[in-house]
Amino acid sequence: MKLGYTILYVPDVAASLSFFEQAFGLQRKFLHESGTYGELDTGSTTLSFAAHELGDMNFEGGHVHAHNSVQPLGFEVALVTDDVPAAHARAVAAGARSMAQPVAKPWGQVVSYVRCPDGMLVELCTPMGG
Secondary structure, three states: OOOOOEEEOOOOHHHHHHHHHHHOOOOEEOOOOOOOEEEEEEEOEEEEEEEHHHHHHOOOOOOOOHOOOOOOOEEEEEOOOOOHHHHHHHHOOOOOOEEEEEEEOOOOOOEEEEEEOOOOEEEEEEOOOO
């Protein structure tokens, strides 16, 4: 078993892809012609976005829409970078909300948190042990 995809359900797949491109410098793999599914090139594990209507089809009774939640979901996407303060500033300039400024953790990482316009929580962090 290996992790193949992380799929985030969002109100506007194209907008989320564009935000992640602008805020984090990730490259788009593709956006399906229906506009309901897209992927970013993030390495060996795919970061994907799917429209809420697809999630509602998959889960009887629906699902939590992160963009409507006052608090961030108990889930985050962690993006690794050598320069957390610069990445944090870039994300905020692109429209993210700062949730926690960059701080050095006792285990050696520098970590910060932002919340994307689609409601997703993103951790920005330096590599472990580096």
